[in-house]
Amino acid sequence: MKAEIITIGDEILIGQIVDTNSQFIGQELNKIGVSVYQITSIQDDEQHILNALKEAQERVDIVILTGGLGPTKDDITKKTIAKFFNDDKFIEYPEVIAHIKELFQKVNHPFKEIQRYQAQLPSKATLLKNNFGTAPGMWFYENETVFVSLPGVPYEMKGLIINEVLPRIQQQFKLPFIMHKTIMTYGQGESTIAERIEDFENNLPPYIKLAYLPSFGRVRLRLSAKGANKEILERELNEKIEAIYQLIPEIITGIDDDASLEKRVGELLREKKQTICTAESLTGGKIAASLVSVAGSSAYYKGSFVTYSAETKINLLGVSKNTIENYSVVSKEVAIEMAKGAKERLQTNYSIAVTGNAGPTTDHNDKSVGVVFIALVTDNKVVVEEFNFGQPREKVINRTVSKSLEILQKEIL
Amino acid sequence: MKAEIITIGDEILIGQIVDTNSQFIGQELNKIGVSVYQITSIQDDEQHILNALKEAQERVDIVILTGGLGPTKDDITKKTIAKFFNDDKFIEYPEVIAHIKELFQKVNHPFKEIQRYQAQLPSKATLLKNNFGTAPGMWFYENETVFVSLPGVPYEMKGLIINEVLPRIQQQFKLPFIMHKTIMTYGQGESTIAERIEDFENNLPPYIKLAYLPSFGRVRLRLSAKGANKEILERELNEKIEAIYQLIPEIITGIDDDASLEKRVGELLREKKQTICTAESLTGGKIAASLVSVAGSSAYYKGSFVTYSAETKINLLGVSKNTIENYSVVSKEVAIEMAKGAKERLQTNYSIAVTGNAGPTTDHNDKSVGVVFIALVTDNKVVVEEFNFGQPREKVINRTVSKSLEILQKEIL
Incomplete structure (x- = not known):
């Protein structure tokens, strides 16, 4: 099962902000067995969004968009998605209006008519409830591809991914297991390590990949495996790690999440x-x-x-x-x-x-x-x-x- | 002049690291008048890299790749680019060998034969000297498109962008001016601000764009303009800022870089x-x-x-x-x-x-x-x-x- 993340907003392209949303989404999808095949950051521009949606649909099974759902004129994601699906009927959700009013009341702001648009979704969309903000998420399923559109504000996006998106993906698809184990080393460069474990690396099966991630005097060795049976994968990865341990014991500081x-x-x-x-x-x-x-x-x-x-x-x-x-x-x-x-x-x-x-x-x-x-x-x-x-x-x-x-x-x- | 940044490496896609390289490159290109049209993060996979290069070539004038230039087996960018250009002749640069030996001597590591590959570039490449690391950058110009390949290590990439890439782009192309001015506000939400400056926004000329960037109780209003004459652009943007000042004086904390x-x-x-x-x-x-x-x-x-x-x-x-x-x-x-x-x-x-x-x-x-x-x-x-x-x-x-x-x-x- 492959996914593409599309982040919409000029602020990423001009370097005004760093795209940390994609990192979070990538991690979470991986945990449930979905590979992120590509991350694409594009402009707030109708034609560009339409092109990106079309290309992504050809590449992957799940497309996750973030950004461009605000109430102001530069936010065009919702109407562009509606156009992509030839959906010109919008439905207003009273529960979203009530939620927005509640949020505004908390901070003593009056409800504005411009906010009403936040509660209107294309008829093909399934509403995803956003507990932390005014713009709901949207879920579409068309031509065997899932499209999810989320707000770009990080904590709103995170709440929606955890509470709404991941459970629905797990329900919709039969997912394989993806497993990464990372070995942390220090004191030797990647080329030295590569020489020491050359034979091991040449004999890895095709469903296990090894990557070298060097940074500031440390090199992390990441083993990634994908398969249907979690126990077998785990056993195989542990064997590989044991083999690496035998080859370079003195430079390993730890494994996996505990590796830092x-x-x-x-x-x-x-x-x-x-x-x-x-x-x-x-x-x-x-x-x-x-x-x-x-x-x-x-x-x-x-x-x-x-x-x-x-x-x-x-x-x-x-x-x-x-x-x-x-x-x-x-x-x-x-x-x-x-x-x-x-x-x-x-x-x-x-x-x-x-x-x-x-x-x-x-x-x-x-x-x-x-x-x-x-x-x-x-x-x-x-x-x-x-x-x-x-x-x-x-x-x-x-x-x-x-x-x-x-x-x-x-x-x- | 439009650019695309392609970052290569599974570590971004699985969320192991955040892609800060693209932010830096985006900022620097913007300063010299190049718009970043798209940022694409892809896997260390030959076919995926070839597809991304082909698509980018159709979209933009300048393609900047980072990552995948290390000496280990998972680093396939260089040979994939050579394949993309049908270039099977590699040239070894003695000055790069000397530079690598010098770097290794400093930290008391012996020179390894595996490092020799770092000094070999496809014949169509122009060498870009990497002062801070072993992998040189590469510059290609084919079918009126510039392709630049850089290492993914941030400080090596930054040195190459500043010292080698930007000066060459400025020499190769006649560039327009791109100017952004950001107005920092606090205390009011984006929908309230949008109502207050609605008429102003509707009357903006097509070459000036306004974006709302909300975060944690502050909203930044970014005005972006593009044109041939720097002085005219600057004057126009200053007029627009003055107009916004008149409309929402009490919530503005500052302008531009000084806006935080x-x-x-x-x-x-x-x-x-x-x-x-x-x-x-x-x-x-x-x-x-x-x-x-x-x-x-x-x-x-x-x-x-x-x-x-x-x-x-x-x-x-x-x-x-x-x-x-x-x-x-x-x-x-x-x-x-x-x-x-x-x-x-x-x-x-x-x-x-x-x-x-x-x-x-x-x-x-x-x-x-x-x-x-x-x-x-x-x-x-x-x-x-x-x-x-x-x-x-x-x-x-x-x-x-x-x-x-x-x-x-x-x-x-």
């Missing part, structure tokens, strides 16, 4: 009932965000300090002015004092601190672009390392985050 | 030489991140505390245990003490603190889901407000960030 360093670190901290805090300079809170992104992190994550300037490092973390003057704000010594300061104030078992120069210029310090110091202070140990992550800025920041978690994981183990 | 509340707030603080800090609970650092996202924010942003638990609110910010016991951790009183605690510790002119219940459950406090308190403490004033942002979680968090900045802006003004 932050999750692995979180599990370890939770098991040992230990806690952590961070003090960050160049990463601006990204290490904290990465730790906090794990559900249940409040059990071990105690808090964080974001200290950009020398001044806040002194005031907030108790870094000594002398240390900064003697060694520069980007130094081993400052990193250690930052970590110690945070640990003392938050009473944790571990404390990570980073200071460095992400570039592009070397304004406030004497270290060259790319130089980063990472300090980890534990109850009985101080670890500090110097790195040069080169440039550009984005790479320096991301490698600092990833390296910090690596150092932490090694230490906890 | 965080930029506006940043400008005001900079003008007045004042400073700010934050203490955040449910928003987990998002208010800080939004302030810090503005270039030059280090002049007025002093730091932030992320304090999830009652314990860290007490230890880090000096919130009193009694206050939490008497009023609950989600209360006016705690919000004020958090803001005061942060202000004292960071010695700023303004301090914003938020505490609330983002849901989905009401575990650690007695307030219902959606309830949020925002406190702003200045040198001579304390402002605190209670809100109910309903649900889901994502909306509560985002509205809290946006409302905090609104309260701050009002106060600074």
Whole structure:
């Protein structure tokens, strides 16, 4: 069963927003065994929408559109779909009018006549109730293809996908199982790994695919399989993973959803009932965000300090002015004092601190672009390392985050 | 001049990553007068890539592909493009071999034979030098269409777009000017605004488009114009903006890049030489991140505390245990003490603190889901407000960030 996601709206094409809706929809469809064959982002333009619908209908079984359902003139999705289905009869749903009135009353806005159009759907549409907004979703089934039209506002779209769209797709189609397992590695590049597992890869059956996903010093190996029997698929994928384990044991940090360093670190901290805090300079809170992104992190994550300037490092973390003057704000010594300061104030078992120069210029310090110091202070140990992550800025920041978690994981183990 | 962006890689389709590359490319092409007509994400599959290339060639003048240029078996873009152009002759570039060796030497990895393939390009390709990685970009010009193939790693792709692709496009084509101006409003919904500016909108010339972009209590109005003469376009857009100003003066917070509340707030603080800090609970650092996202924010942003638990609110910010016991951790009183605690510790002119219940459950406090308190403490004033942002979680968090900045802006003004 193949699907295409069509996102409608110039704001994606001109780069005003990032298309995160497609990611969410892709993940959710995959979970129920639907492959996303293509994602297409197009303009708010009638002819363009009509073309995209026609092309998608030829390619896939399920077409999911988002965007263009608002009440204003630039929102043309609904009437264009009606045209695509030669459906010129619109039906007004009183329950939608009542729902809109209720939503508006909550925020003390009067109901406007322009909103009435939101409650009118083409006669071929099945209404999908939108609990969080004014524009309902629509479900069409024509020529053995399902067409779903959803609002583009992310939380409205998400509610509709979960509550309305997925259950209906599961009812309508007999779906296979799609399974992905991802192996997280670190410390070796994709070409080295490819050489080490070459024979394994050449002998994979055609229904199992292997992909290499490199990013900032880590490579994820994703195995994807598709088939009718969930148990057999799972067993086969587990065998393949075992085989990879045998080939590159020392560089694997984990499997699957648990494969990210932050999750692995979180599990370890939770098991040992230990806690952590961070003090960050160049990463601006990204290490904290990465730790906090794990559900249940409040059990071990105690808090964080974001200290950009020398001044806040002194005031907030108790870094000594002398240390900064003697060694520069980007130094081993400052990193250690930052970590110690945070640990003392938050009473944790571990404390990570980073200071460095992400570039592009070397304004406030004497270290060259790319130089980063990472300090980890534990109850009985101080670890500090110097790195040069080169440039550009984005790479320096991301490698600092990833390296910090690596150092932490090694230490906890 | 129209372009299509084709991103290749199953990781986007299964939702493993968000496609941020297209946003960057879209923005950059727009700046030089190229409209992005469509963005298409497809699988690492030969036939699918060939189809996408053929369709794109019929739609646009410039096709930009990203992804699938790595050295491993799942990377098939290069040989598929060669097939598309019936080009079976590959040329090895010694300068690319030298560059790869240099990159590998820096990180103490040996050069692998598998890497040699990275230096081999189809004979019809023009080499685009990739300073930050091993896979070069490629430029083709066939049947009056430009095809560009770039690696998918974001910082490598960005370097190639800026240094190689944009200058070549500007040399190859005579480009029109595309101009966008965005008006940021807050406090009224899109349907209310649409009613207020209805006549204005109906009288817009065909080469100026108006779009409504609603999100979390703010609506951005984007005017887009395209034409040969930059000065005329700019004058016309400014006239239109002036007209909108006349119609809805009290809800406009700013124009264009300066339209975001965080930029506006940043400008005001900079003008007045004042400073700010934050203490955040449910928003987990998002208010800080939004302030810090503005270039030059280090002049007025002093730091932030992320304090999830009652314990860290007490230890880090000096919130009193009694206050939490008497009023609950989600209360006016705690919000004020958090803001005061942060202000004292960071010695700023303004301090914003938020505490609330983002849901989905009401575990650690007695307030219902959606309830949020925002406190702003200045040198001579304390402002605190209670809100109910309903649900889901994502909306509560985002509205809290946006409302905090609104309260701050009002106060600074």
